Structures are given as C-alpha cells and as structure tokens.
Amino acid sequence: MIRSPVRIRWEALPYFLHHCIISSAFKLLLKLRIIYHFSIMIKANHHTHSSFCDGKAPLRSFVEEAIKQNFRILGFSGHAPVNIPNNFAIKTDELLDYCNEVNLLKKEYKDTIDIYLGLEADYIPTITTDFDVFRQTCNLDYIIGSVHLVVTNGAKKFWFIDGPDYNVYDEGLTTIFNGDIKSGVQAYFSQINEMIITQKPEVVGHLDKVKMHNNERYFSLSERWYEQQMEQSLEIIKANGSIVEVNTRGLYKKRCDDLFPGSRWLPVMHEMGIPVMINSDAHHPGDLLLEYDFALEQVKKAGYTEQYYFDGNGFSPSEI
Ligand SMILES: [Zn+2]
Numbered sequence: 001m002i003r004s005p006v007r008i009r010w011e012a013l014p015y016f017l018h019h020c021i022i023s024s025a026f027k028l029l030l031k032l033r034i035i036y037h038f039s040i041m042i043k044a045n046h047h048t049h050s051s052f053c054d055g056k057a058p059l060r061s062f063v064e065e066a067i068k069q070n071f072r073i074l075g076f077s078g079h080a081p082v083n084i085p086n087n088f089a090i091k092t093d094e095l096l097d098y099c100n101e102v103n104l105l106k107k108e109y110k111d112t113i114d115i116y117l118g119l120e121a122d123y124i125p126t127i128t129t130d131f132d133v134f135r136q137t138c139n140l141d142y143i144i145g146s147v148h149l150v151v152t153n154g155a156k157k158f159w160f161i162d163g164p165d166y167n168v169y170d171e172g173l174t175t176i177f178n179g180d181i182k183s184g185v186q187a188y189f190s191q192i193n194e195m196i197i198t199q200k201p202e203v204v205g206h207l208d209k210v211k212m213h214n215n216e217r218y219f220s221l222s223e224r225w226y227e228q229q230m231e232q233s234l235e236i237i238k239a240n241g242s243i244v245e246v247n248t249r250g251l252y253k254k255r256c257d258d259l260f261p262g263s264r265w266l267p268v269m270h271e272m273g274i275p276v277m278i279n280s281d282a283h284h285p286g287d288l289l290l291e292y293d294f295a296l297e298q299v300k301k302a303g304y305t306e307q308y309y310f311d312g313n314g315f316s317p318s319e320i
Pocket residue numbers: 120146148205206
C-alpha cells in the first residue's frame with residue numbers, strides 16, 4: 001500500500017506554535033526550579049584549618065573566600081593542642097588566641113556569614129586532653145573527633161596514618177606493629193571507638209582515613225575483617241548519635257580515590273539512620289568547596305535527602 005504524502009495542515013499551525021511556546025516555558029521553569037533548588041541549598045564547611053595549626057592562611061582569608069563563594073556557614077576546626085611534640089596542632093599557649101580571633105571574626109561578619117568556633121581534636125588514650133576541657137576552656141561550638149596517631153599498649157611511639165608521605169605510614173607500621181596491618185588497623189578503629197564512647201565528639205572526622213596510605217597494598221577494603229571494623233564503628237556511632245563527616249580531602253589532594261568514609265559505606269550509614277555532613281577539611285581558602293559536588297552526588301545516591309549544619313545552638317538537618 002502506498003502511503004499518502006504528509007500534508008501540511010496550515011490550520012493547525014497556531015496550535016503547533018502554542019505547543020512550542022508552552023513546552024519551552026515549561027522547560028525554562030524546570031531549569032529555574034533547578035537553579036532555585038541550588039540557591040537554597042546551604043553552602044557550608046565545618047572543617048577548616050588556618051595558620052594557627054597546619055593550615056596555610058590566616059583565619060580572615062578563609063572568611064573572605066567563603067563570602068566570595070556565597071557560603072552561609074564557615075566553621076573553623078583548628079587541630080586541638082596535642083601533648084606530644086608535633087608540627088600540626090595549635091600550640092597550647094596559642095589556643096586562646098585562636099579562640100579569641102575566631103570569636104572576633106564571628107562578631108565582625110555576623111551580618112554576612114555565620115562563623116563558628118570548633119576544634120578537630122585528636123584522641124590518644126592517656127595522652128590527649130579530655131574533649132570536655134577544650135569545650136569548657138574555649139566555649140566551643142563543636143568538636144570534630146579524629147585519630148591521626150595510633151598507639152599500641154605500652155608503646156611510646158605513634159603510627160602516623162595521615163600526612164602526604166606514605167613512607168611515614170609504612171615505617172610506623174613496621175616499627176610499632178611489626179608490619180602487621182591487621183593489628184595496626186584494628187588499633188586505629190579501637191581508638192576511634194573509644195574516642196566516640198568516652199569523648200562524645202559531635203562529629204567524627206574522616207572515619208576510615210587509615211585506608212589512605214594502604215592504597216590496596218597491605219589489604220583490600222573488601223576483606224571481611226576490615227568490613228567488620230567499619231561495621232562495629234558505625235554501630236558505636238549510631239548508638240552515640242554522632243554525625244559522620246563525608247570528607248573530600250583525600251580526593252583533591254590525590255592521596256585517595258574515594259571519600260572518607262568511602263562511598264560504599266554511605267548507603268549502609270543511610271540505612272542505619274546515621275546523620276552526615278560534607279566537609280572539605282580545608283587547609284587553604286581555595287580548598288573550601290573542592291570535590292563538594294562529587295560528595296553531594298554520592299550522599300544523595302546513598303538515599304540521603306538532608307545533611308547537618310551547625311545552627312548556633314546545635315546541629316540540625318537541612319535539605320540537600
Ligand atoms: Zn584530620
């Protein structure tokens with residue numbers, strides 16, 4: 001059968017044009033809704049290091065950059081003083097200067113941006129100062145609790161699991177744990193667990209950072225014993241009501257190809273009802289939003305529809 005050629009129905013033209021206008025308008029509205037959606041999402045970073053500790057710029061430069069990038073919240077979290085020789089934490093006699101300076105900036109910029117005073121506090125049993133002492137001395141808004149230095153019973157040396165150099169990680173593992181990665185990683189997680197239970201940090205910092213310099217060399221992240229360590233820590237976090245930060249620093253420093261904690265754990269955390277917040281762990285004003293979009297995508301993919309922000313009194317959720 002021969003089909004009749006398509007005939008142009010001129011009388012339908014006005015309807016066709018009308019349809020085009022309506023559909024473009026609809027598309028535009030959709031676009032605007034997306035723009036609107038992004039504009040209401042709170043821009044924030046609660047994990048920021050200045051030159052009071054190992055950050056690379058004064059507090060004020062972070063504030064200026066955050067304002068430039070339309071942040072609503074900027075939380076400082078200098079490394080709390082640690083009672084052993086180190087080159088990354090705020091010096092004990094400079095702690096109050098740090099707090100005073102953040103508080104002055106808080107007042108000065110109160111109409112433009114919400115600035116909060118926090119610390120990223122290390123936990124090393126019997127060595128570090130109780131988080132409550134920092135809370136009281138500094139009248140802190142919050143503490144991010146992290147483990148960077150791992151100890152084993154009786155040892156006076158520390159396994160430094162962070163920093164740019166994996167040789168330091170390898171050397172510490174050999175000297176302190178006789179190269180036994182399982183013992184080292186278990187000691188790391190048990191320190192994290194003890195920190196959550198005894199110090200009650202509001203936020204748990206870069207939960208699985210111990211994987212960073214392993215880089216699949218000593219063990220695989222899918223080994224059951226390792227997964228059990230993660231599961232156990234998440235149970236403790238859940239029971240204590242801590243927020244887990246989703247930390248992007250490993251990605252933009254190119255030290256790790258995933259977030260801390262790894263994307264694989266986000267759906268598990270969501271299922272357990274563990275609250276999250278995305279942080280860049282900025283050491284330079286230019287770090288403030290690095291890899292934020294990737295983290296947001298992973299968090300949403302895991303099922304989260306909100307993340308937590310400090311609101312002046314405590315942490316509360318807001319839509320993402
Ligand atoms: Zn840290």
